[in-house]
Amino acid sequence: GYGGGGGGGGGFQNSNLGGGLNTIDFSQRQLVPFEKDFYIEHPDVTARPDAEAHAWRASKQIVVVGDGVPKPCLTFEEASMPEYVLGEVIKCGFDKPTPIQSQGWPMALKGKNMVGISATGSGKTLAFLLPAMIHINAQPYLKPGDGPIVLVLAPTRELAVQIKEECDKFGASSEIKNTVVYGGVPKGKQIRSLREGVEIVIATPGRLIDHLEAGNTNLARVTYLVLDEADRMLDMGFEPQLRKICGQIRPDRQVLMWSATWPKEVKNLAQDYLSEYYQVTVGSLDLAGNKDVTQIIDVCADTEKYRNLLRYLKENLSTKDRVLVFVETKKGCDMLTRSLRMDGFQARAMHGDKSQEERDWVLKEFKSCQATLLVATDVAARGLDVDDIKMVVNFDFANDTETYIHRIGRTGRAGKKGIAVSFFVPEKNGRMARDIIEILNRTSQNVPNELQAAAMNSRGGGGGRGRGRGRGRY
Template sequence: MSYGGRDQQYNKSNFNSRGGDFRGGRSSDRNSYNRDQQQGGFSGGGFSRSNYNQPQELVRPDWDAELPNLPAFEKNFYVEHEVVKNRSDEEISKFRKENEMTISGHDIPKPITNFDEAGFPDYVLNEVKAEGFANPTAIQCQGWPMALSGRDMVGIAATGSGKTLSYCLPGIVHINAQPLLAPGDGPIVLVLSPTRELAVQIQKECSKFGKSSRIRNTCVYGGVPKGQQIRDLSRGSEIVIATPGRLIDMLEIGKTNLKRVTYLVLDEADRMLDMGFEPQIRKIVDQIRPDRQTLMWSATWPKEVQNLARDYLNDPIQVQIGSLELAASHTITQLVEVITDFEKRDRMVKHLEVASQDKESKILVFASTKRTCDEITKYLREDGWPALAIHGDKDQRERDWVLAEFREGRSPIMVATDVAARGIDVKGINYVINYDMPGNIEDYVHRIGRTGRAGATGTAISFFTEENKSLGASLISIMREAKQTIPPELLKYDRKPRGPHPRYGGRGSYGRGRGGRGYGGGRGGRGNFRSRDNGWGNRN
């Protein structure tokens, strides 16, 4: 097999030998395609120097005319390990059943069970083992062979299940088999992300595992000046991780192009559609060559995501871990208190008193609005609690600083809007408090999923008010599936009452929020907390 545009021939046996110098496959002929077009001079979407700094409406290129001028590339790098090849269908079926895998499509590669079976070259494998991972996660066991095979694919798994590495490592292998970037070239791998925080987190993984190959990456997102991002793009980056809006800005002013993108990742696709990014996604994908490999990753599989996959994926294969029914991790203890808005602050402080007994605890508090977020933070700080806030009105520098303080434990309480509901992977979050319930049950599952990650246990506390009654039935369903204790006060909102519970306690079932008073005898004595070391030291 020959990779187009290079002065060496590489076949799959060369790749599987993993001699450690696979990057040599990207050396080669910098004249592998017509460099007089390198500055975006391709028709239908390029930018000449004369209009390079002026915003231009993006036009879908004429790909029939464009493709002959673009470098040929290879997508299929998967060589089935001998051990995997010899596994029987019965063994494969048992493994998939044990890991709750559901697959669809034809000619799907068999799953692997350990890192050595994945067929990664040594430079990738050594980076993975250096991180101390014992075994691949379920989505990685099936996702890696699928992604390496070059097929368009869909991966559906809960947050915190290892989806980022599922596409990051095959992406690095993909890059190393392509011709080197020339001046004016855009990225080879493009990852679209719904939020800045998730984009930055993805960049960290790409940096960590791409350093041995000297692969450059750039994170492109709004909320910060464009200057540094423009300089990074101009220098050339094999991987671009971007939020849709800022990437379109860069395309419209001609600071990058997507002609070289052959590996496209849509991460948290469901969240991007929830946030209204579908028009931007479609505009971006139209700028990418149609013979690319496209990988879509999502925590859920709603109709909107299915429609996007149908439009932009070619004969895809799919793996789903767990049920498509929305469910919360069973390692999370869910506590729901039916109270009034006036009781929320007192109840929050009571839970903070308990949580702070463990000096290593990190607590994530979710509020519905930016204003509430700031009000809670001010209240807690005035009361001596080490709290910081993060939300969309904070500039990126402050958001990065707050997240770093929280991650390192210097400020173990972070109050956030739903900007932190997905994509923020901070170790040691033992408690999540839903000060305000989210607008839908999907966000509830993602919020509480910030704790109890990677097999650890966690506690999620939610304050449920009469205003949240539309969430009652679905919340009860989530709790039942996870075998959680449902408070009698909440059962009145169930559409499907169970058991002999007439009227679910009537008016008295609210109990005025008294169900949790065992934490220390009520609100009194708040001032004493300032002089008491409860595991976080003196909060003055």
């Protein structure tokens, strides 16, 4: 059968990255003051009683922590966004802010540090980008040799490119320039954009450090810093790089940190670099999983997985439905893709050994539904932000609960219903049984008897919560 095998590739070969960067002693520097509080509360928001704001948060499963948290803005008008931003938003056909935007915008516009904990696909990119545009427009223009005003750090090239696409859309009207820098491609074009001067830099940590060491840019003017998918960046072993980069940025900057989960490593990072912050959590912190996703656990033998997969694909899907299939290894990914193609499916593979060009092409095919079946490893799927995925299949079961939640969270987004099918092989995955049953119960899903039996047989159960450290090379 497929699967088996350990994780992909060795860890990162980047332990000495940033060795040439000295931490700056900002107490010795004369820092030019800058403006970061642009929030003007709309009269309708002011008039709304606190009790109503609490009730709205409860209805959206939003929990806020912090002193003097602003009330949410329920419409674009209430967010007091300037015309040039509002026009773009309306042009894109959004009728009202998503919950994370309603609560996140006033926090960000007040110039406060914030931690947003929410699933990917909740509209968080605009929750940090639109306030970033307003922040930039209030700062003095860039002079020759100046680095960016806004820095967005992301774990993977795919996510970085997606953030850039949003920047292009919403920054055009106010002539805000951006560039994206990531590894795996030649540096020439990136160097040119950085040296010409751009207000927003979106970067993966390793490549940004290369550019800083080479003097292609600097972070002296960064006053708005975003860490996107912070939990993934830590998982991928980027903590030393993040700390190096933060040491280059003035201490009174505004920081917005986003994460899908809230483990202690992420908490420590927030305490070190945000000191005082608002925290906004959408959905529950205990990784409950999403009620819009029907979770099917298929307890079977390794040898039955492929046949069962074909059955689910035939029974549940129309020709235009996208499916994302997770496998554990790169080799398994290629093998499964080949088999599916031989059986007449438009399948494509995505894993860490594919060239950047190939990955961009596969993503385009998947987004445009030219290929509706994408087979991927966890690392390759991290930066994938495709909203309308009908079904997620765990062909090889996840190694821990957080990965399981993360994977199934790729479907059932933006209020749509989704299906997550997971092949559970008791000999291999037995230790996960108890945790998975707990997740199924919390979202009122069907728990198969075979899974109950696996939980009974797996001595001690549990123990599936480990957080992988930097597997796969990016």
